[in-house]
Amino acid sequence: MTDIAPRPPLASVALLSSAALAAEILLSRLFAVVHWHHFAYMIISLALLGFGASGTFLALAHRRLLRHFAASYLLNVAAFSLLVVASPVLARALPFRAEALLWDPWQPLWLLSLFVVLSLPFFCAANAIGLALVAFRKRAGRVYGADLAGAGLGGVVVLALLYVIWPEEALRVIAAIGLLAALVGALELRARPAAWAGAAAIGLVMVIAIPAALLRFEPGPYKGLSQALLIDDTRVVLERSSPLGLISVIESPRVPLRSAPGLSLASTSEPPPQLGVFTDGDDPHAITAASDDEARLAFLAETTSALAYRIATPRRVLVVGAGGGMEVLRAGRLGAKRVDAVELNRQVVRLLREDFREYTGGLVADPRVHLHVGDVRGFLAANDRRYDLIQMSPIGAGGAGGLAGLNEDYLHTVEAFRLYLRSLDSGGFLSITRPAQVPPRDSLKLVATIIAALESAGVTDAADRLLMVRGWQTATLLVKNGRVSAQDVQRLREFCDALSFDVVWFPGIRPEEANLYNQLSEPWYFAGVQALLGPGRDDFVARYPFDIRPATDERPYFQNFFRWPMLLEAWRSKDRGGMALLEAGYLLLVGTLVLALLTGLTLILLPLALFAPLARTDPRLRWRVLAYFTAIGLAFLFVEIAFLQKVMQLVHHPTIALALVLGTFLLAAGAGSAWSSRVPEAGGRRALVGAVLGIVLLGTSFSLAFDALIAALGTWPAAAQAMIAALLLAPLAFCMGIPFPLALRGLDEPLVPWAWGINGCASVVSAALATMLAVEFGFRLVLALALALYVGILAVFPRGVGRAGQPGFDRPVP
Numbered sequence: 001m002t003d004i005a006p007r008p009p010l011a012s013v014a015l016l017s018s019a020a021l022a023a024e025i026l027l028s029r030l031f032a033v034v035h036w037h038h039f040a041y042m043i044i045s046l047a048l049l050g051f052g053a054s055g056t057f058l059a060l061a062h063r064r065l066l067r068h069f070a071a072s073y074l075l076n077v078a079a080f081s082l083l084v085v086a087s088p089v090l091a092r093a094l095p096f097r098a099e100a101l102l103w104d105p106w107q108p109l110w111l112l113s114l115f116v117v118l119s120l121p122f123f124c125a126a127n128a129i130g131l132a133l134v135a136f137r138k139r140a141g142r143v144y145g146a147d148l149a150g151a152g153l154g155g156v157v158v159l160a161l162l163y164v165i166w167p168e169e170a171l172r173v174i175a176a177i178g179l180l181a182a183l184v185g186a187l188e189l190r191a192r193p194a195a196w197a198g199a200a201a202i203g204l205v206m207v208i209a210i211p212a213a214l215l216r217f218e219p220g221p222y223k224g225l226s227q228a229l230l231i232d233d234t235r236v237v238l239e240r241s242s243p244l245g246l247i248s249v250i251e252s253p254r255v256p257l258r259s260a261p262g263l264s265l266a267s268t269s270e271p272p273p274q275l276g277v278f279t280d281g282d283d284p285h286a287i288t289a290a291s292d293d294e295a296r297l298a299f300l301a302e303t304t305s306a307l308a309y310r311i312a313t314p315r316r317v318l319v320v321g322a323g324g325g326m327e328v329l330r331a332g333r334l335g336a337k338r339v340d341a342v343e344l345n346r347q348v349v350r351l352l353r354e355d356f357r358e359y360t361g362g363l364v365a366d367p368r369v370h371l372h373v374g375d376v377r378g379f380l381a382a383n384d385r386r387y388d389l390i391q392m393s394p395i396g397a398g399g400a401g402g403l404a405g406l407n408e409d410y411l412h413t414v415e416a417f418r419l420y421l422r423s424l425d426s427g428g429f430l431s432i433t434r435p436a437q438v439p440p441r442d443s444l445k446l447v448a449t450i451i452a453a454l455e456s457a458g459v460t461d462a463a464d465r466l467l468m469v470r471g472w473q474t475a476t477l478l479v480k481n482g483r484v485s486a487q488d489v490q491r492l493r494e495f496c497d498a499l500s501f502d503v504v505w506f507p508g509i510r511p512e513e514a515n516l517y518n519q520l521s522e523p524w525y526f527a528g529v530q531a532l533l534g535p536g537r538d539d540f541v542a543r544y545p546f547d548i549r550p551a552t553d554e555r556p557y558f559q560n561f562f563r564w565p566m567l568l569e570a571w572r573s574k575d576r577g578g579m580a581l582l583e584a585g586y587l588l589l590v591g592t593l594v595l596a597l598l599t600g601l602t603l604i605l606l607p608l609a610l611f612a613p614l615a616r617t618d619p620r621l622r623w624r625v626l627a628y629f630t631a632i633g634l635a636f637l638f639v640e641i642a643f644l645q646k647v648m649q650l651v652h653h654p655t656i657a658l659a660l661v662l663g664t665f666l667l668a669a670g671a672g673s674a675w676s677s678r679v680p681e682a683g684g685r686r687a688l689v690g691a692v693l694g695i696v697l698l699g700t701s702f703s704l705a706f707d708a709l710i711a712a713l714g715t716w717p718a719a720a721q722a723m724i725a726a727l728l729l730a731p732l733a734f735c736m737g738i739p740f741p742l743a744l745r746g747l748d749e750p751l752v753p754w755a756w757g758i759n760g761c762a763s764v765v766s767a768a769l770a771t772m773l774a775v776e777f778g779f780r781l782v783l784a785l786a787l788a789l790y791v792g793i794l795a796v797f798p799r800g801v802g803r804a805g806q807p808g809f810d811r812p813v814p
Contacts, residue, residue: 012185018154050119054126055757059607070191081178141741145674152666168215219281259286262474264499290361304476314389378652394433417453554778562586600761633762638786672737694735
C-alpha cells in the first residue's frame with residue numbers, strides 16, 4: 001500500500017528546486033569570502049554529492065518511504081528549509097583552514113566534515129525530488145520539467161537578489177522559499193495543509209529569529225583584509241555586496257596605508273593618505289585622497305606603470321579597470337586631456353562617484369574623466385574611439401597565479417589584445433603591468449600572448465614593437481602600434497636610469513644591458529623574452545617549467561601556469577620553499593575531481609551490494625542505465641559550461657551571462673522534459689533520436705557561428721544581445737531536456753532511484769572535469785565531447801534489454 005496522490009506535486013518540486021540551486025550559488029559566494037574562489041568551488045561541488053547520496057539512500061529505502069509518500073516528501077522539504085540555514089552556520093564553526101592543508105594533519109578531516117555538513121540540505125532536497133520521480137515515474141517528464149524550470153528561475157532570482165540584499169539575508173529568503181514549497185506540497189498532496197501551514201509559520205519565525213551576526217561570513221584569517229585589520233585602530237568604514245564580490249573599504253589612522261604598485265626603490269615621495277579596498281577580503285587596491293601638494297603626487301610618475309607617459313605624451317587614455325582610481329589619477333596628473341575609465345563592478349564605481357567623491361576631490365567628476373560601467377571589450381566593440389594609450393590597471397604584487405589560476409580572464413587573451421591594439425591611434429601604446437615573479441611566468445605568458453595577438457593580426461615585426469621594464473615588484477610591457485623609434489628607446493633608458501628600473505626588452509638590446517639594478521641570479525626576464533621572440537619559441541614554451549602558452553578565448557586561463565613536471569620539482573625542494581611555486585587552484589581542481597569520482601563510484605556501487613531487488617535486475621540493463629545516465633549527467637553541464645563562455649563574450653558581464661545561460665538552459669530543458677510526457681512509450685526511441693539529432697546539429701551550428709554572431713551584434717544594445725542569445729540557445733536546451741525522462745519512465749521501480757543518483761554523481765564530476773579539459777585543451781573540446789556523449793546514449797538507451805515481469809525484475813509498486 002502507498003499513499004501516493006493522483007497528481008505529482010509539480011509546483012512544490014519547482015519551488016524546492018529553485019531554492020536548492022539558489023542555495024548552491026549563494027554558498028559558493030559565501031565561501032569565496034571565507035576562503036578563496038576555488039576552495040569555494042571545491043567545497044560546493046563536493047557538497048552537491050548529496051544528490052548522489054540521495055540516489056543511494058532512495059535505492060535502499062524508497063519502498064518504505066513510498067508507503068508514506070506525502071509525509072516523506074514533505075519532511076524532506078522541511079528539513080532542507082531548516083538545514084539550508086543551519087548547515088552553513090555549523091560549517092563556519094568548524095576549524096577548517098584552507099591555507100593549513102599542506103602542514104596540518106587534522107585539516108583533511110575537517111575538510112571532510114565540511115563536505116558532509118554542507119551536503120545535508122542538498123541531500124534532503126534531492127530525496128524529495130527523487131522520491132517524486134520514483135512515485136510518478138510514468139510522468140517523469142513533468143516532474144523533471146518542474147525540477148529544471150524551478151532551478152532556472154532560482155538561479156536568475158538569486159543573482160538579482162544579491163544586488164539588493166546581503167548574502168546572509170538571502171539565506172533567510174531561500175529558507176522561506178523552502179518552507180513555502182512544503183506548504184504548497186501539502187496543498188497539492190492534500191496532506192493536512194492546515195498543520196503544515198502552522199509548521200511552516202513556526203519554521204519561518206525560527207529562521208527570522210536567527211541573529212544576523214550568526215549568519216555573517218567573515219574573510220579567513222590569512223586573507224589580506226583580515227591581516228590588515230590586525231593593525232591597531234584599523235577599521236572597515238564601508239562595505240558593499242553584489243554577485244561580483246564583497247567590497248570592503250578600510251582606513252588605518254595609526255599606520256597609514258601606502259599603496260603604489262611598482263614604485264621605484266629610488267623614490268623619495270610619500271603618497272597622500274589612502275583607503276584600502278578589498279574584494280572578498282583580498283585583491284587589494286587603494287583610493288587616494290585629494291592633495292594640492294604636487295610633491296605628494298610625485299609617486300605617480302615613479303612606478304613602472306608610468307613608462308608610457310615618459311616615452312610619449314598621451315592625450316586620449318583608456319583605463320581598463322578603474323578600481324580605486326589610481327590610473328585615472330595618474331593619467332590626469334601626467335597630461336591626459338580625456339580619460340575613459342571602464343569598470344565592471346558597479347559597486348566599485350559607486351565608491352568613486354558617491355561614497356568617496358569628496359575624499360578624492362571629485363576625481364571622476366573632472367570633465368576630462370568619463371567613467372563607464374561594463375566590460376572593456378564590450379565598450380570598445382560598441383564605439384570607434386581611438387586612443388594614444390590603453391592602460392591596464394596593475395594588480396597587486398603576487399596577485400597572479402595560485403588560487404586565482406582557474407579564474408576565466410577574458411581581458412588577457414589573444415582576442416582581447418588584438419581588440420585593444422585595433423583601438424590605438426598610429427604610434428599609440430598598450431601598457432600592461434603585472435607582478436614580477438621569480439622564476440618569471442606571468443610576464444612571459446603576457447609576452448607570448450601579445451606576440452600571438454600581433455601575428456594573428458598580420459604583424460611580422462613583433463620584436464620591433466615591444467618595450468619592457470622591470471622593478472623589484474612589477475614588470476611593465478608596452479606594445480606600440482608601429483615600430484619603436486630610437487627616441488622611444490632613449491627615453492626608456494633615461495626612465496630606467498633615473499628610477500633604477502631594469503630594461504628587459506627594446507629592439508637592439510644587448511644582454512649586458514639587462515639585470516643591472518634589481519638583480520636576479522640570472523637575467524631570466526631578458527632571456528625569456530628573447531627566446532619568445534626568436535625562432536625557437538615553440539620549443540622554449542614546451543620546455544619551460546610553467547605553462548606560458550598564449551591565453552585565448554577558448555582557453556581563457558591567463559593566470560594558470562601549472563604543469564605536472566613542476567609538481568615533482570616543487571615537492572623535492574619543499575624544504576626550501578618550493579611548494580610556493582605550485583599553482584594551488586589547479587591542484588584543488590584535480591583533488592575535487594578525484595574525490596568526486598571516488599565518492600560517486602562508491603555511492604553508485606553501494607546499492608548493488610545492499611539492495612537485493614536492484615542486484616537481481618538484468619546485468620545488461622544495469623550497465624546501460626549506468627552508461628546512459630552518466631553520459632547525460634556529464635554532457636548536460638559540458639554544453640552549459642561551454643556556451644556560458646560564449647555568452648560571456650557576447651554580453652560582456654559574468655552575472656548577466658550566468659543568469660542568461662542558467663535561465664535559458666534550465667527553463668527550456670524543463671519545457672523539453674515536460675513535452676516528453678506526451679511521447680507514447682512505443683515512440684520513445686524515435687523521440688530520443690530526434691532529440692539527439694537536434695542537440696548535435698544545433699550545438700555544432702552554434703559553436704561554429706557564435707564568433708560571427710558576437711562580431712555582428714557587437715554594437716547592439718545589451719538587452720537585444722541577451723534576447724537573441726536566449727532565443728538561439730532555447731531550442732538546443734529544449735532538446736537536452738528530453739533524454740532523461742524518456743529513459744527514466746521506462747525503468748522498473750528498483751532502477752529509478754539508482755538512475756537518479758548516477759545522474760547526480762555525474763553532474764558533480766562534470767563541473768570539475770569540464771574545467772580541467774578547458775584549461776588543457778579549450779572549450780571546443782568540452783563541447784565536442786558533450787555532443788559525442790549525446791550520440792553515444794543512442795547505443796545504450798535502456799530499452800529492449802529485459803522487461804518488467806521477466807525473471808530478475810520486481811513488479812512496480814502499485
